[in-house]
Every structure is written in C-alpha cells, then in structure tokens.
Amino acid sequence: MNAGVFDGTFDLWVDETGYPQHFQSYTRFGEWEEDAEYERIAFIDFDGPVEIPVPDESEIAASREEGSP
Amino acid sequence: MNPTSPRPFDADRLPAGVSPPTATDPDHIGPYRVVGRIGAGGMGAVYAGIDPSGACAAVKVVHPHYAADPDFRARFAREVSLVSRVRATCTAGFLGADTDAEAPWMAAEYVPGGTLRAHVKKNGPLTGGMAISLAAGLAEALTAIHAAGIVHRDLKPGNVILAPDGPRVLDFGIARATDATALTRTGGLFGTPGWMAPEQYARVEATDRSDVFAWGCLVAFAATGRDPFAGGPVEAVIHRTRTEEPDLTGVPDEILYTVRRALAKDPAVRPTAAEALAEVTGAWSATRVGAPPETDPTRVVPAMLATEWRGMTAAAPRRIRRSPRVPLLAAGAAATAAAVIGTWFVVGPDAGAEDPGTAPEATASPEATDPGGPAVDGDPQDAAAVIGEAVASAEDASSFIVHHVRRSAETASDSSDLTLWYTEEPEPLMKEVVYAGPAIFTVLQIGEGPDDVLARIDSNLTGLVEGDYYRPVPEEDVRDPRADWAASLEPLRELLGDADAVTYQGMTPTPYEDYPRSSWTRTTWPVGPVTTTRAPSPSQ
Incomplete structure (x- = not known):
C-alpha cells in the first residue's frame, strides 16, 4: 500500500506467538462493497479449547431425506 | 462482440478485475493460453484465455476435486451440451468445451463491462430507450436460454453485464451443474432473495x-434504481416478494404492462420470455416511423441495440507487471500502475496510533533477542521466517477455529463462506459449516482417517430450522473439511514464494469483523511488543 492507494493485494496479521491471525486479499476493488472481490481468512483461535459436539448414534437419521429439516 | 472492437485483453494488458495468473495456475487450457485469472472459487476457476488465432475467451475450469466425481462430470457434460445450443445476441457466446479433459473446461465469449448493479448504483437508473433495449435484450437472452431447455434460476443484476454493444446474461447452465448438489439438498431451492419468484420460496421447482419474474425485477431495478422488493432482512424481502406489489414508478410506459404481468405472483399469469420479448420489441417498433415491419422479435433486438444502446464503455485494459515470483500479490484493480507489494502486520492495540511515515525505528524488546522465541518477535521484518513460522504453527496446531470467506462479485458459485473447527480432544474431530444462503451445510469428520463422516443440512430460509445428522452415501458430494483447511493455508504458502516483496507495516489491531453468522466469541487479541516499525517498500 502506498499513500492510501490500494494497489497492493494482501494484508496478513501475525500474532505475537507466531500464529497467523487474519489474512485478506483482494482481486478487485469496487466502488461498492458488493462489487469487490476478496478473500478473508479469520484465524480465530489456535490450540485453545474447541468443543465439537458429536451426535449420539440414536440422533443420526437413516438418510439425507430423513434428516432434512 | 463487434468485430471492430479492440481486444478486451492480451498477454500484456488485462482488464480491471482480472489478475495475472499465479504460479499455481495452468499455462494452457485446451487451445487457450492462460493470460489472466478472472475469478476463483470452490468449484473451480475462470481464466482469461487467448486461442492460437488471438481470440479472447473466459475459460471455466472445474476443480480437480469435482472433476474426480463421475456424477459431477456427467452433470457438467449435460449442462455444456445444453449451453452450447444457446445462440443469442445477449448471452455470452459459447466457444468450446472439453468435458473429458482431466480438468474439464468450457470457454465462452469474454464480455467486457460492468454489471448492471454496479452501473445503476454508480450512474443511476437507465432511462428511455436504454431501459427498453435492456428489457428487450434480457428477454431475448431468456428466450434462447429457455428454448435450449435451461432455466436460469438466478437471474440478478450481478449476472448481467452491460457491454459497450449491449447487455449480456451470464452464468446460466454451468451454474446449474456446479450447484446441482446444493439444488438436491435444498429440494430445488436456489437463487437470490429479492430476485427469486414467489413460488421458489414455496419449494416449487423453478x-x-x-x-x-426475475426479468421483471431486473427491468424494474434498471429503470427505477430501486430493488423491487427493497432490502433488509431476508425474511422481510421474501415476505414482500410473496405478498406485495413493487413500486414500478419510473418504468417506461411502453413496457410497464409487460413488466407488471411478469411480476405477477401467479406464474400462469406471467408471459413467457418470448411473449415479453415480442411485446417489448413491438412497442419499440411502433415508435419507429417508416421502419419496415419485422415479424421476428429476435431480429429486432440487434437493430434496437444499435439505435438505442449508448454510453456504455468498458475500461481499457491496463498494462500489467508480470512477476512469476509474486503469486498472490499481482492482482489489484487500481487505476494507477500497480506497485506489486503486499503487507503484513503484527497484531497490536492501536490502529493508526502512529503515522507509519514518522514511526520510530524498531526497539527490540527483551523477547526479540531471544533466539528461541517466535520469529515475529526476533526479527519481524524477516517475512520469510515469520510467514513460514505462521504456516507451520497453524499446521501443527492441536485445535483451531477458522472463518474463510471468498467473495466474487459476478457469480455466486465462485463465492463461499465457511467456518472450520478442529480439535484432538477427546478424539480428532473436524467440523465444517458452509453458509449457502437459504441452506447451511455441516460436515463432521470423526477420527483421523476420518473413521466416520456425518452431514447435516439446516434451512435458513425463514429463520434457522436445524436438520439432523445423517451419513452421506458415497456418491453424495459433501465438502472435505481437511481439504478446505488446506485451502485456507494455501494463500500463506503462496506468499512464501516471494517473501522479499512483502513489506512489514508495524503493529495494528486486526480488521476483525463480527461476522454475523459465526458462533465464536473472543474479546481480546494477542498484543505484540509496543513498538512500530516500517520497512521501506521494495517497490519504492
């Protein structure tokens, strides 16, 4: 980036422990947000507690159709 | 395209929004030499290609992950067969395809210009003959698309390009192949609220x-500058679509009756695209004193565009600086010559607290001199070490939460919004949630192998309605969370290809956003040493 002109294509933030924290790149800037093309990756947490509930076998539907809302 | 028009791009000059290919992009696709990347997403990539005669094309290539699926290949081949039959003035012309290639591809005319939405937002509504010729052009495109046996399903301002010689409808046919899985999963629901017809919300096949109906919405939007069913929460837009009449003030009188009928809640009341085309071209022809009568409406459209379509230009392609050592950095769409640099930051507490131009030189903290500490502390300007360590740390993490958003302005199929969770406790578990408009897809991998895979579909159409987990059958094309995790790290790996071109910008808070559909909470961010440094840009 130079003088506030978006001529670069990515920004990367790295936290003090060395993990990536946030990445964003742009392939196109539009005058409006929805005309822009970009990629954003929020590395929200590393090596912290992460809970991923696993359903009990009795909670698993027999098929996609049966499981559909 | 008008044969006298300048080429929209060549090997040295690319339009705004088209980036030079990266080191990971193919050199050739079929007969096309790849000179730029138009867009990329989960289903594949679209490249700017030039054939041996010098003709330009937009070449869509299917991602290998999907190409390996025989069912997907069959769908892709079927859709290509349908699309190849569409011949219209106002569609992007089909140029060729190879559905048997290792990476199946399809080439279409490259259409220069901005989207209808971008144009209206920037310049206001189309008026008079421009609005009428747009209505005719879109009706002509739909007539041809329908005649080929295709239902577009996702006609919206972002899928219409206003080229210098007329409007073009994009993203039909192939979008159906790539989204067939989502279609199946959601019981036929596909589209964009605000442009979808009322019956689509009732899960009636489009x-x-x-x-x-979408045509009526587009014409109303183009002629009034207003979203026909306004904005706001999706639920409100859906309710208005199903129950309210849009305000058509501003739509030219010549086409008002046709547009109003197109927006009827009852599909049976709406005209066909061919009828709408005949009515619009008939209304226009009636105003042409002395013009010979033309009985085929599709033949009126080129004459109408030649007479009425004015003032649309596509920005001249810009000369690009090719640097094969800068895989991800050479995009950008600034009007000025692009300096090919990227930046990285240490996470810090005070955005903009110091003017980088007057920032003091780095003051080494005690930690910075610790050879055993993180590279970002030891020498934050050593981009290769810092980025390499970031990638390695992420790969070795025992747990993580990552939110990854890709946005393509043109095609919904090239955009994605997903969150990944991973933990090794009490066993390896990886979960992925993909937010896909009215549907939310969840995949849960259990075990390292993984040993078991579960999937779930939630409806987000009118408030969240959760489904139940089920075991997808082998032929079902569910996401692979581990592959998407690798894809989330790939941009960082590519940066290592030219770390010398990366500029250290000092410490700032992350531009962290509260993504509304995410479920994590985190209130504090790691803070780096309270110093700010800025290295001179290698391009300066």
Whole structure:
C-alpha cells in the first residue's frame, strides 16, 4: 500500500506467538462493497479449547431425506 | 462482440478485475493460453484465455476435486451440451468445451463491462430507450436460454453485464451443474432473495416463468434504481416478494404492462420470455416511423441495440507487471500502475496510533533477542521466517477455529463462506459449516482417517430450522473439511514464494469483523511488543 492507494493485494496479521491471525486479499476493488472481490481468512483461535459436539448414534437419521429439516 | 472492437485483453494488458495468473495456475487450457485469472472459487476457476488465432475467451475450469466425481462430470457434460445450443445476441457466446479433459473446461465469449448493479448504483437508473433495449435484450437472452431447455434460476443484476454493444446474461447452465448438489439438498431451492419468484420460496421447482419474474425485477431495478422488493432482512424481502406489489414508478410506459404481468405472483399469469420479448420489441417498433415491419422479435433486438444502446464503455485494459515470483500479490484493480507489494502486520492495540511515515525505528524488546522465541518477535521484518513460522504453527496446531470467506462479485458459485473447527480432544474431530444462503451445510469428520463422516443440512430460509445428522452415501458430494483447511493455508504458502516483496507495516489491531453468522466469541487479541516499525517498500 502506498499513500492510501490500494494497489497492493494482501494484508496478513501475525500474532505475537507466531500464529497467523487474519489474512485478506483482494482481486478487485469496487466502488461498492458488493462489487469487490476478496478473500478473508479469520484465524480465530489456535490450540485453545474447541468443543465439537458429536451426535449420539440414536440422533443420526437413516438418510439425507430423513434428516432434512 | 463487434468485430471492430479492440481486444478486451492480451498477454500484456488485462482488464480491471482480472489478475495475472499465479504460479499455481495452468499455462494452457485446451487451445487457450492462460493470460489472466478472472475469478476463483470452490468449484473451480475462470481464466482469461487467448486461442492460437488471438481470440479472447473466459475459460471455466472445474476443480480437480469435482472433476474426480463421475456424477459431477456427467452433470457438467449435460449442462455444456445444453449451453452450447444457446445462440443469442445477449448471452455470452459459447466457444468450446472439453468435458473429458482431466480438468474439464468450457470457454465462452469474454464480455467486457460492468454489471448492471454496479452501473445503476454508480450512474443511476437507465432511462428511455436504454431501459427498453435492456428489457428487450434480457428477454431475448431468456428466450434462447429457455428454448435450449435451461432455466436460469438466478437471474440478478450481478449476472448481467452491460457491454459497450449491449447487455449480456451470464452464468446460466454451468451454474446449474456446479450447484446441482446444493439444488438436491435444498429440494430445488436456489437463487437470490429479492430476485427469486414467489413460488421458489414455496419449494416449487423453478420454471421458465420464474425467470420471467426475475426479468421483471431486473427491468424494474434498471429503470427505477430501486430493488423491487427493497432490502433488509431476508425474511422481510421474501415476505414482500410473496405478498406485495413493487413500486414500478419510473418504468417506461411502453413496457410497464409487460413488466407488471411478469411480476405477477401467479406464474400462469406471467408471459413467457418470448411473449415479453415480442411485446417489448413491438412497442419499440411502433415508435419507429417508416421502419419496415419485422415479424421476428429476435431480429429486432440487434437493430434496437444499435439505435438505442449508448454510453456504455468498458475500461481499457491496463498494462500489467508480470512477476512469476509474486503469486498472490499481482492482482489489484487500481487505476494507477500497480506497485506489486503486499503487507503484513503484527497484531497490536492501536490502529493508526502512529503515522507509519514518522514511526520510530524498531526497539527490540527483551523477547526479540531471544533466539528461541517466535520469529515475529526476533526479527519481524524477516517475512520469510515469520510467514513460514505462521504456516507451520497453524499446521501443527492441536485445535483451531477458522472463518474463510471468498467473495466474487459476478457469480455466486465462485463465492463461499465457511467456518472450520478442529480439535484432538477427546478424539480428532473436524467440523465444517458452509453458509449457502437459504441452506447451511455441516460436515463432521470423526477420527483421523476420518473413521466416520456425518452431514447435516439446516434451512435458513425463514429463520434457522436445524436438520439432523445423517451419513452421506458415497456418491453424495459433501465438502472435505481437511481439504478446505488446506485451502485456507494455501494463500500463506503462496506468499512464501516471494517473501522479499512483502513489506512489514508495524503493529495494528486486526480488521476483525463480527461476522454475523459465526458462533465464536473472543474479546481480546494477542498484543505484540509496543513498538512500530516500517520497512521501506521494495517497490519504492
């Protein structure tokens, strides 16, 4: 980036422990947000507690159709 | 395209929004030499290609992950077969395809220009003959698309390009192949609220009349500058679509009756695209004193565009600086010559607290001199070490939460919004949630192998309605969370290809956003040493 002109294509933030924290790149800037093309990756947490509930076998539907809302 | 028009791009000059290919992009696709990347997403990539005669094309290539699926290949081949039959003035012309290639591809005319939405937002509504010729052009495109047996299903301002010589409808046919899985999963629901017909919300399969409703919406939007069913929460837009009549003030009188009928809640009341085309071209022809009568409406459209379509230009392609050592950095769409640099930051507490131009030189903290500490502390300007360590740390993490958003302005199929969770406790578990408009897809991998895979579909159409987990059958095309995790790290790996071109910008808070559909909470961010440094840009 130079003088506030978006001529670069990515920004990367790295936290003090060395993990990536946030990445964003742009392939196109539009005058409006929805005309822009970009990629954003929020590395929200590393090596912290992460809970991923696993359903009990009795909670698993027999098929996609049966499981559909 | 007008044969006298300048080429929209060549090997040295690319339009705004088209980036030079990266080191990971193919050199050739079929007969096309790849000179730029138009867009990329989960289903594949679209490249700017030049054939041996010098003709330009937009070449869509299917991602290997999907190409390996025989069912997907069959769908892709079927859709290509349908699309190849569409011949219209106002569609992007089909140029060729190879559905048997290792990476199946399809080439279409490259259409220069901005989207209808971008144009209206920037310049206001189209008026008079421009609005009428747009209505005719879109109806002509839909007539041809429907005649080929295709229902577009997702006609919206972002899928219409206003080229210098007329409007073009994009993203039909192939979008259906790539999204067939989502279609199946959501019981036929596909589209964009605000442009979808009322019956689509009732899970009635979209028909050609659903496209005509979207046509009415597009014409109303173009002529009034207003979203026909306004904005706001999706639920409110859906409710208005199903129950309210849009305000058509501003739509030219010549086409008002046709547009109003197209927006009827009952599909049976709407005209076909061919009828709408005949009515619009008939209304226009009636105003042409002395013009010979033309009985085929599709033949009126080129004459109408030649007479009425004015003032649309596509920005001249810009000369690009090619640097094969800068895989991800050479995009950008600034009007000025692009300096090919990227930046990285240490996470810090005070955005903009110091003017980088007057920032003091780095003051080494005690930690910075610790050879055993993180590279970002030891020498934050050593981009290769810092980025390499970031990638390695992420790969070795025992747990993580990552939110990854890709946005393509043109095609919904090239955009994605997903969150990944991973933990090794009490066993390896990886979960992925993909937010896909009215549907939310969840995949849960259990075990390292993984040993078991579960999937779930939630409806987000009118408030969240959760489904139940089920075991997808082998032929079902569910996401692979581990592959998407690798894809989330790939941009960082590519940066290592030219770390010398990366500029250290000092410490700032992350531009962290509260993504509304995410479920994590985190209130504090790691803070780096309270110093700010800025290295001179290598391009300066």
